[in-house]
Amino acid sequence: MPNKKEIGYRPTWAEVDLNNLADNLRKVSAGLSPKTRVLVTVKADAYGHGLIPVSKKLSGLGVDFLGVASIDEGIKLRQAGINIPVLILGVVLSKDISPIAKFGLTPTVCDEQSAAAFNRLAKRSGRRLDVHVKIDTGMGRIGVQYKDAFKLLQKISRLPAIRIEGLFTHFPLADINKRFTLAQIRLFDELILGLKRSGIAIPLVHVANSVGLADYKNSHFNMVRPGLVIYGLYPKENLNIKLKPVLSLKSRVVFVKDVPKGFGVSYAHAYVTRRPGRIVTLPIGYGDGYPRNLSNKAPVLIGGRRFKICGRICMDQIMVDVGSYKVRVGEEAVLIGKQNKEEITVEELAKLSGTIPYEISCGLGSRIPRVYRP
């Protein structure tokens, strides 16, 4: 049970089980060829699990690369003393690139202008800079379009101060369209073959996100790039890996009231009791990133039983109708995770909320203290 030092005075917190994180990494790695390297994406505060504790754990477990979205996330890793390679997966503006050399981060390059800017930066800093080039084989986001990729790679490979360390692309449809995804892999194979023929050797080639890793063995190349599965969450149903959820979300009952039939609860009285019973209040709300559209929908575990949130979710509080169950003030409530034999998963909440597990876990706000186990 976390103490005040860990969570402060509001009894709402998230527990992050780093042993389960390690277990998931082991499970995922067991399905890879021993030579395949692993980059784990830790962007967005490690999908809401906490950038630094998660990254320290992963780095200690021998992960080869960490993937972040921005220069700022990369700087935070370096300032925490994490020294393994860090790839910035997003595009950065050329005027902002000087920290990349200073903090030893690896940028993504998608065009000639930014390649030239990195080349100048490397010259100025007196040290070679490794870059990864992103190819758009169908995502339609960042990345040089496939038809222009070979020419760009040739040009970049002639810049003296930078080295193309990596080549990558991303799947938009891996969970829903096998044919399209296999065609992307084929395009990538052809590009690599062409590069080899013209004497351009690129040490790292990476394509597979979580679904790619699990469902497309031929997308592993020599590095994989999972995020979600490492956090024990499923990007789709029926993934053939057994994972352990890493994050639990907990709170405590702070108020109990006995109410008659016909009693309206919370804004707009979107819930009215159909029988006499008991309404409890938990100190968590949409101000913590708990989605408001789970009002009257989401389950909550109290005393090892499943109850439902009743009425509108407020900014800082939610109510639960526990019927005739005798709840004590101070009793623990689980919003994500296990209590006795019951369990609420992020996937279940995502479905109820009409979103994806990613958005639920990233959305949990900084007001929720994270407590790390072990």
Ligand SMILES: *Cc1c(COP(=O)(O)O)cnc(C)c1O
């Ligand atoms: C976030 C991200 C990943 C990881 O995706 P998951 O579905 O979480 O495994 C991989 N590649 C890129 C470019 C990403 O931005």
